[in-house]
Structures are given as structure tokens and as C-alpha cells.
Amino acid sequence: MQEWRTEQGPVMASPAWAALSAHHAEIGGRTIRELFGAEPGRPTRMSLDAAGIHADLSKHRATDETLRLLVSLAEERGLPARIDAMFSGARINTTENRSVLHTALRIPRGESLVVDGVDVVAEVHAVLDRMEAFCDRVRGDEWLGSTGKPIRAVVNIGIGGSDLGPVMAYRALRHQSRRDIDFRFVSNVDGTDIVEATQDLDPAETLFIVSSKTFTTQETMTNAFTARGWLLSGLGPDADVSKHFVAVSTNAGEVEKFGIDTANMFGFWEWVGGRYSMDSAIGLSLMLAIGADAYRDLLAGFHAVDEHFRHTDLDRNLPVLMGLLGVWYRDFFGAQTHAVLPYEQYLERFPAYLQQLTMESNGKRVTIDGDPVGVDTGAIWWGEPGTNGQHSFYQLLHQGTTLVPSDFILFAQPVNGVGDHHDKLISNVLAQAHVLAFGRTADEVRADGVADDLVEHKVMPGNRPSTTLMLDRLSPYALGSLVALYEHLVLAQGVVWGVNPFDQWGVELGKVMAGQLLPALTADELPDLSHFDPSTAALALRYRSLRGR
Numbered sequence: 001m002q003e004w005r006t007e008q009g010p011v012m013a014s015p016a017w018a019a020l021s022a023h024h025a026e027i028g029g030r031t032i033r034e035l036f037g038a039e040p041g042r043p044t045r046m047s048l049d050a051a052g053i054h055a056d057l058s059k060h061r062a063t064d065e066t067l068r069l070l071v072s073l074a075e076e077r078g079l080p081a082r083i084d085a086m087f088s089g090a091r092i093n094t095t096e097n098r099s100v101l102h103t104a105l106r107i108p109r110g111e112s113l114v115v116d117g118v119d120v121v122a123e124v125h126a127v128l129d130r131m132e133a134f135c136d137r138v139r140g141d142e143w144l145g146s147t148g149k150p151i152r153a154v155v156n157i158g159i160g161g162s163d164l165g166p167v168m169a170y171r172a173l174r175h176q177s178r179r180d181i182d183f184r185f186v187s188n189v190d191g192t193d194i195v196e197a198t199q200d201l202d203p204a205e206t207l208f209i210v211s212s213k214t215f216t217t218q219e220t221m222t223n224a225f226t227a228r229g230w231l232l233s234g235l236g237p238d239a240d241v242s243k244h245f246v247a248v249s250t251n252a253g254e255v256e257k258f259g260i261d262t263a264n265m266f267g268f269w270e271w272v273g274g275r276y277s278m279d280s281a282i283g284l285s286l287m288l289a290i291g292a293d294a295y296r297d298l299l300a301g302f303h304a305v306d307e308h309f310r311h312t313d314l315d316r317n318l319p320v321l322m323g324l325l326g327v328w329y330r331d332f333f334g335a336q337t338h339a340v341l342p343y344e345q346y347l348e349r350f351p352a353y354l355q356q357l358t359m360e361s362n363g364k365r366v367t368i369d370g371d372p373v374g375v376d377t378g379a380i381w382w383g384e385p386g387t388n389g390q391h392s393f394y395q396l397l398h399q400g401t402t403l404v405p406s407d408f409i410l411f412a413q414p415v416n417g418v419g420d421h422h423d424k425l426i427s428n429v430l431a432q433a434h435v436l437a438f439g440r441t442a443d444e445v446r447a448d449g450v451a452d453d454l455v456e457h458k459v460m461p462g463n464r465p466s467t468t469l470m471l472d473r474l475s476p477y478a479l480g481s482l483v484a485l486y487e488h489l490v491l492a493q494g495v496v497w498g499v500n501p502f503d504q505w506g507v508e509l510g511k512v513m514a515g516q517l518l519p520a521l522t523a524d525e526l527p528d529l530s531h532f533d534p535s536t537a538a539l540a541l542r543y544r545s546l547r548g549r
């Protein structure tokens with residue numbers, strides 16, 4: 001595979017950027033109310049469907065012309081060529097000289113994609129088949145622990161992309177999961193995490209999945225060693241640990257060093273970034289929970305959005321349009337954050353999952369060529385499931401001084417159709433998006449007979465943009481489609497800004513420093529702390545003294 005190069009230059013130099021600035025000066029002050037008043041066909045024109053996701057983009061501070069200019073910007077920034085390059089396996093992750101091929105994880109069996117002489121689709125399906133065979137054995141009580149008992153608890157040990165995807169997806173689909181098997185997720189190096197996750201488990205019935213792309217991550221390896229100690233202290237020093245530990249990794253050497261038989265290792269590839277890996281073997285815990293057929297439905301949902309992203313013109317391309325609207329608010333309205341508000345309890349960890357996906361990808365200050373980006377990049381992503389958020393932070397969304405573009409996610413069919421809960425849930429989400437966009441004027445408040453001194457307090461400024469995503473039912477397919485939507489949104493934004501959304505050098509220095517501080521905190525001899533800043537040195541000394549060292 002040829003080394004891949006791009007000459008993008010700064011985004012502000014794009015003619016479309018200048019056109020967008022002028023356009024913003026012209027229409028940025030118009031309200032969503034005014035836009036709706038002027039354009040009666042907005043909801044129809046500004047809604048689109050992709051892979052079972054219905055998206056209403058009409059409640060945005062944007063006109064047809066805004067979208068046209070944003071699409072021109074994406075074209076000028078070379079987005080179509082980058083999409084092709086990614087799907088074909090070019091090494092678009094230039095700072096790590098890697099291909100970016102999470103999309104190959106969901107190419108259907110029988111198709112082929114040859115990268116560096118290897119058919120990656122065949123490799124992907126070989127791993128999926130091994131995962132399926134393993135999951136069938138565990139779920140069929142054929143895989144037995146060292147004392148002959150079937151597995152009744154699965155503990156995934158991983159962090160970052162090796163945790164957030166698995167735990168999010170498990171919680172999202174636990175209505176389809178094996179309820180007689182306990183699924184737990186341990187990530188934090190804080191010992192409380194593993195202690196609480198294991199304290200009521202029977203080691204004889206427990207399977208640990210050590211999930212780590214590199215198999216060197218401090219938190220994961222520390223938790224894995226502690227888990228092994230817990231197992232041996234429960235089952236005795238001669239217990240067959242191999243019956244209780246499997247690994248998911250790209251690093252067979254380190255897996256072996258840890259003592260896990262590579263026969264019980266499920267591999268993936270360096271071209272799958274950690275935060276793009278939930279549908280690789282990193283999803284083993286999910287496949288154990290929901291079974292292989294449902295897991296393949298999840299992959300089909302991913303693939304459907306991949307096809308949409310790859311083959312749809314930019315002006316009808318959902319991840320592209322959502323990504324571009326994010327750039328519009330971030331850079332032309334100064335919006336610093338973006339909220340994701342799923343009206344679906346099972347998606348409780350979806351915002352946390354998206355935080356890594358979006359912020360580790362586009363939280364960058366230099367372009368792919370190493371020059372300052374010159375404009376604001378990745379927003380702060382956050383959110384909570386509705387309706388809970390309505391009773392805490394929505395006050396700020398409605399009447400605060402900060403613009404927070406929001407995504408509302410809802411499903412027409414309830415998973416748990418109890419009483420009238422679901423209709424109430426949906427009435428809430430539609431009401432919130434309506435009030436955010438259209439607000440309530442002083443005249444309308446007065447017309448309700450509100451006393452003069454309270455009118456301003458009750459005015460709802462509105463004009464707060466949102467996207468509404470409506471799907472039919474929260475299925476594995478739907479979940480896959482939603483994740484792929486946001487994966488590709490991230491690429492679209494990264495290409496416009498000119499950053500590399502696939503590296504994460506910013507997380508490294510803190511790890512190195514922690515490695516240097518650890519011996520200073522624990523050494524018997526008072527260490528030389530002069531190479532740390534005085535504040536850190538004083539805190540380290542205080543910690544030592546409080547720990548009696």
C-alpha cells in the first residue's frame with residue numbers, strides 16, 4: 001500500500017469558508033421561528049432517511065444555502081476522496097502510518113478487500129467464526145471452569161475503546177442478553193472497580209476477558225493480574241487459569257507473556273483504532289451476551305450506514321450533514337459543546353461512548369501536516385438519557401447563555417411496552433425539541449396572564465438547534481447503524497478541520513509521567529523529586545507522609 005499524503009492547507013483558506021463567514025453574517029441572526037415562517041416545506045426538505053434512521057434536520061439555524069455552502073466546504077476539503085481512501089485501506093492515519101479499516105469489520109462474508117496482499121474480509125470472518133464457536137460453547141455450558149462448573153459470570157477487563165464500546169453495547173442490548181449470565185465491566189485502575197465487580201462472584205463460574213489492543217495498558221494489566229490473584233485465592237493455587245481467562249488483543253506476544261494460551265486469544269488488527277473497535281473481537285463480551293446471530297445483525301447495521309456514507313452524495317449524506325452542522329455551530333456560532341440526549345434508557349452509556357469517539361478523535365490543535373488548525377476543532381460531547389436530564393441540566397439548555405446544539409434519539413417501538421410510559425416518553429422528547437427551537441416570546445407569556453415582573457423569567461428564547469433521530473426499535477441493527485453514523489460524522493468533521501481523527505498522542509505524556517511518579521511514591525528511600533514541578537513534588541511528599549512512607 002502506497003504511503004498516503006494530503007495537501008489540505010488551512011481550512012480558513014477555503015473559498016467556502018469565506019463564503020460561510022459572509023453567509024453567517026447574513027443569516028446567523030435569523031431565528032429558527034423566522035426560518036420556519038419563511039420556508040413552509042422545511043421539515044420535509046430537511047429530513048432524510050439512512051439505513052433505518054430518520055433524521056429531522058429542520059430545527060437548525062441553517063437554510064438550504066447554509067447546507068449548500070457546508071457541502072462545498074467538505075468538497076473543497078477533499079472529503080469524497082478521503083472517504084474513498086479510507087474504505088480502500090489507504091494509510092490515512094499518517095501520523096501512525098496505518099490504514100483505517102474499521103469499516104472492513106462489517107463487510108459481509110464472501111466479499112473481499114485486499115490490503116497489502118491480504119484479504120482482510122476473510123481474516124475478519126475467520127475471527128468472527130472463532131468468536132461464534134467460543135460463544136456457543138460458553139452459552140451452551142460446554143466451556144467449563146476448572147472445577148467443572150459452567151460459566152455464570154463474564155467480566156470484561158479493558159479501558160478506553162476496550163471498555164466503553166463493550167459496556168455501552170451490552171447495556172443497550174441487555175434486553176436481548178442471557179439473563180442467567182452476569183456481565184460486568186472493569187476498567188479503572190482504582191482497586192474499587194475490580195473489588196466491587198468480583199466481590200459477590202463465584203470464581204469457579206467466572207470467565208475474564210482481558211481486552212486490550214496493545215496488551216500493555218497499565219490499568220488493564222493491573223486489573224488482569226488482580227483478577228488472576230482473586231481467582232487463584234478462591235480456587236486454590238493449582239486451578240487451571242486457562243479455563244477462566246481469554247484475551248482479545250492485537251499483541252499475541254504480550255498475551256502469551258501474561259500466561260493466556262493464544263488458542264484462547266481473539267485477534268484484531270492495527271488498522272482498527274481502539275475507539276473504533278467495538279465491532280471487532282473487542283465485542284466478545286457482547287457476543288457472549290446476545291449470541292452470534294444478533295451480533296451479526298449489529299454488524300449489518302454498521303454496514304448499512306457504511307454503504308450510505310460511501311455512496312450517497314454529500315448533500316443527502318447523513319453523517320456528513322450532521323458533521324458539517326457541528327462545524328457550523330462550533331466555528332461560526334462559537335458553540336463549545338454538543339449534547340446527545342437519547343430518550344431510551346438502554347442507551348444510558350451512549351453519550352460516554354461518544355465522548356471517546358468524538359473527543360479523542362477531533363480534540364486536536366494541529367493539522368495532519370503539523371500546522372496550527374487556526375479554528376476551533378472538536379466540541380465537548382456530553383449527555384444523559386431523557387427524561388432524567390430534563391430535571392437537571394435542561395434549564396441551562398433552555399434559558400442559559402450558552403448555545404448547546406443537541407441530538408435527540410428516540411425509538412418508535414418501546415422495548416418494554418408497559419402502560420403508557422412510552423407515549424409519555426415520546427411526548428417529552430418532541431416537546432423538548434419544540435421548545436428549544438421555538439421558545440416562548442414575552443407577548444406569549446403575557447397572554448397567559450403572567451405578572452409583569454415575572455415575564456422575562458418565563459421567556460424562553462428558543463432558537464436552540466437540535467437534530468431528531470427517530471428509529472423504529474432498539475435492535476442490534478439499529479445500534480450498529482447509530483454507532484456507524486457517529487463514526488463517520490467524526491471523519492467528516494476531522495477532514496474539514498484538517499486534523500487526523502485517528503491518532504491520540506495527547507494521552508501519552510500523562511501515562512509517561514505516571515510511570516515516573518509511581519516509584520517516587522513508593523520507594524523506601526526519599527526520592528529525588530527535583531525534576532517535577534514544586535507543586536507536584538509537594539503533593540507527592542504529602543501523599544508519602546500520609547501513607548507513612
Ligand SMILES: O=P(O)(O)OC[C@H]1O[C@H](O)[C@H](O)[C@@H](O)[C@@H]1O
Nearest residue numbers: 160161162212213214217274507
Ligand atoms: O486497548 P488498549 O491498547 O488497552 O488501549 C485502551 C485505550 O488506551 C489508550 O490510552 C487510548 O487513549 C485509547 O484510544 C485506547 O482505547
